[in-house]
Amino acid sequence: MPMSTKRAVGCAFGRLRELGSARMTVQLEDIAWWTLCVMVLTIAFILWKRYAEGGVCYSKNRLEGKTVIVTGSNTGMGKEIAADMASRGARVIMACRSIERGNRAAEDIRRRVQDGTLIVSQLDLGSLKSVRMFCKTFLATESQLDILINNAGVFFCPYMQTEDGYEYHFGVNHLGHFLLTNQLLLLLKKSPKSRVVNVSSFTYAFTSLDFDNLNYKHSYSRMQAYMRSKLANVLFTKELARRAKDSGVDVYCVNPGGVHTDITRYLLPQWSLPVLDPIIWLVIKSPRAGAQTAIYCAVSDEVKGLSGHYFSDCKEKAVGKEGMDEGIAKKLWEVSEKMTGL
Numbered sequence: 001m002p003m004s005t006k007r008a009v010g011c012a013f014g015r016l017r018e019l020g021s022a023r024m025t026v027q028l029e030d031i032a033w034w035t036l037c038v039m040v041l042t043i044a045f046i047l048w049k050r051y052a053e054g055g056v057c058y059s060k061n062r063l064e065g066k067t068v069i070v071t072g073s074n075t076g077m078g079k080e081i082a083a084d085m086a087s088r089g090a091r092v093i094m095a096c097r098s099i100e101r102g103n104r105a106a107e108d109i110r111r112r113v114q115d116g117t118l119i120v121s122q123l124d125l126g127s128l129k130s131v132r133m134f135c136k137t138f139l140a141t142e143s144q145l146d147i148l149i150n151n152a153g154v155f156f157c158p159y160m161q162t163e164d165g166y167e168y169h170f171g172v173n174h175l176g177h178f179l180l181t182n183q184l185l186l187l188l189k190k191s192p193k194s195r196v197v198n199v200s201s202f203t204y205a206f207t208s209l210d211f212d213n214l215n216y217k218h219s220y221s222r223m224q225a226y227m228r229s230k231l232a233n234v235l236f237t238k239e240l241a242r243r244a245k246d247s248g249v250d251v252y253c254v255n256p257g258g259v260h261t262d263i264t265r266y267l268l269p270q271w272s273l274p275v276l277d278p279i280i281w282l283v284i285k286s287p288r289a290g291a292q293t294a295i296y297c298a299v300s301d302e303v304k305g306l307s308g309h310y311f312s313d314c315k316e317k318a319v320g321k322e323g324m325d326e327g328i329a330k331k332l333w334e335v336s337e338k339m340t341g342l
């Protein structure tokens, strides 16, 4: 091969090598860039999710020999609270509207938690008769009650009435729990250092009670009815704490935050759930995370001496002016006594 041809071929090979390594460098830069992006997004996502999950109850207090009632514990936060109480060794009465759903939840919890005892008991908070029956059976069979967690609740229902003719949110979320707690109060007082935890919601702060329209005869708004029932939970906590002062019963009110549970059954149509679920999962708490503040108020040492107070994300929080009025709290108590025939 002539010299000039040899040189030309050598040059061509050299050029190809340069191009190849340049392309390889570009590819490596691309990979490094995308890896960095994925890492940053993953870390941001983990940090966000941890922030959105909110406060955690770190108390390791055990509950062997203690009896706990959790209302509405067949699903959502109630189920997680019941599981936590059992994992601490408690005897847990799962007070559920449906025995069948309650038993299914108890079986599910037993697969996860080996400690404690779970007993499913029927309680429909929309029926004062059912509340009385539940209390009668409980008082006849149990000798102590250390923690009562008033968790069950309904949200955004169309206008409905309880068995006794009261608007459903007010009847279930407030009146049912009001009667339940009062019927069990003597036993709570007899059991040393007992606690009542009322699960409310931050939405209580956006409304006020209208004593002339408690049964919504004049006008009805689903959201207003829910918020008022949650304000009633805050005021009930305040008044019960005042009445039970120095009796050995401490009362706490809890805002779980936004939690991904079945509570939206009347708000979101079933067909929208597959689309909305991943978004909801990203921005709000899991049921276990939502249960943390109620668990914190039920077991932690840090809340001692704070009876009547309001907690959010496992921290005490000031109550807004709507939930502060002692006069309104007393009036609500008296009205509730009449409505429940206490």
Ligand SMILES: NC(=O)c1ccc[n+]([C@@H]2O[C@H](COP(=O)([O-])OP(=O)(O)OC[C@H]3O[C@@H](n4cnc5c(N)ncnc54)[C@H](OP(=O)(O)O)[C@@H]3O)[C@@H](O)[C@H]2O)c1
Residues within 6 Å of the ligand: 071, 072, 073, 074, 075, 076, 077, 078, 095, 096, 097, 098, 101, 123, 124, 125, 126, 127, 151, 152, 153, 154, 155, 172, 199, 200, 201, 202, 255, 256, 257, 258, 259, 260, 261, 262, 263, 264
């Ligand atoms: N999820 C949130 O974002 C959020 C935010 C703020 C406050 N909260 C409050 O947290 C509490 C727990 O709600 P969740 O989110 O865990 O809701 P959930 O998953 O819908 O659970 C509600 C529970 O209450 C029970 N319940 C409803 N009506 C009842 C009745 N008449 N008698 C007895 N039990 C009844 C339900 O039983 P069934 O399964 O038989 O219906 C269920 O076990 C509620 O008080 C709610 O207001 C929730």
